[in-house]
Amino acid sequence: MGWRGILGFDYGIVQAPLGPDISGPELVAAVANAGGLGLLRAPDWEAPDYVRELIRKTRTLTEKPFGVGVVLAFPHEENIKAILDEKVAVLQLYWGECSEDLVLQAHKAGVKVVPQVGSFEQAKKAVDAGVDAIIVQGREAGGHVIGQDSLISLLPRVVELVGDHGIPIIAAGGIVDEHGYVAALALGAQGIALGTRFVATDESYAHPTYKKKLIELDETEYTDVFGRARWPGAPHRVLKTPFFMEWRTLPSDENESNQIVIGHSTIHGMGKEIRKFAGTVPNKSTEGEIESMVMYGGEGVGLLKEILPASEVVKKLVAGAQVLIHQLFTTK
Numbered sequence: 001m002g003w004r005g006i007l008g009f010d011y012g013i014v015q016a017p018l019g020p021d022i023s024g025p026e027l028v029a030a031v032a033n034a035g036g037l038g039l040l041r042a043p044d045w046e047a048p049d050y051v052r053e054l055i056r057k058t059r060t061l062t063e064k065p066f067g068v069g070v071v072l073a074f075p076h077e078e079n080i081k082a083i084l085d086e087k088v089a090v091l092q093l094y095w096g097e098c099s100e101d102l103v104l105q106a107h108k109a110g111v112k113v114v115p116q117v118g119s120f121e122q123a124k125k126a127v128d129a130g131v132d133a134i135i136v137q138g139r140e141a142g143g144h145v146i147g148q149d150s151l152i153s154l155l156p157r158v159v160e161l162v163g164d165h166g167i168p169i170i171a172a173g174g175i176v177d178e179h180g181y182v183a184a185l186a187l188g189a190q191g192i193a194l195g196t197r198f199v200a201t202d203e204s205y206a207h208p209t210y211k212k213k214l215i216e217l218d219e220t221e222y223t224d225v226f227g228r229a230r231w232p233g234a235p236h237r238v239l240k241t242p243f244f245m246e247w248r249t250l251p252s253d254e255n256e257s258n259q260i261v262i263g264h265s266t267i268h269g270m271g272k273e274i275r276k277f278a279g280t281v282p283n284k285s286t287e288g289e290i291e292s293m294v295m296y297g298g299e300g301v302g303l304l305k306e307i308l309p310a311s312e313v314v315k316k317l318v319a320g321a322q323v324l325i326h327q328l329f330t331t332k
Helices: 025-033 048-061 077-086 100-108 120-129 151-165 178-186 208-216 242-247 299-303 310-329
Strands: 013-015 037-041 067-071 090-094 112-117 134-137 169-172 191-194 220-223 236-239 261-267 270-275
Touching (some): 013 025, 013 310, 100 112, 120 134, 151 169
Parallel strands (some): 112 134, 169 191
Antiparallel strands (some): 220 236
């Protein structure tokens, strides 16, 4: 059964690398200790020494394996070198080319490579590069969305593509509970990756107001309003907050670069200004007009009812999936 694990982990549950620093050591360690795969998020700038510190701090909180996510759209070569030097269990890649050379480098270091893709074509390139698993992201996902296909249409195609290659497929996009977990398994996935559900946990480094909005609001929208200057051509799914609804038709020639500063935050140890329409979610350190900042969320947000410990999220997913599968598919 799918809950029995992927890539050597106890359960087929992956905590997405929540940016820019929402999935810190506390969250990742909590997921790892519960038997899932927790993923740190590397900075979007070269900071190899900091990356090493992040990994080593996480190791003080868990003896279990975990991984680090890297967005290839930003400077990353030195960060990846540090990740491979530290020999974490998994290097997760997003928004860029997962080359065969990089996979070979990782494998020489004993690190497994898991790219996230949003199309059949990207999945084929990942298979050809020799990756260890593939996260298939549907358009339902919160945060930055790399493809246009829905999970229910894309996932079975990728499952068929990998065929006998022995590459586990992990489903992502709008999944927050055991129903989504079982649906993904029925479509051929061996695991699931969750972002929004893990933002709304005790250990997440998200600002309390952001967590509260994930529980209060139940609608999202696919947009490009936030972070156009910093990350052009990177659409995203956000909560329909009052601020977003007021500015959702922002003219295409507007971006955050010439807007007023609405807050300040410390991100991966560096002080940052947050301008209006910036693509940076508020973390626990953020001060300013919190409700005027971007808040990412997947389409499953309406199913979130409470903020939970991360270990409880993993346990509920596993137990719930076991019960559902027994009820729905076991012959009486």
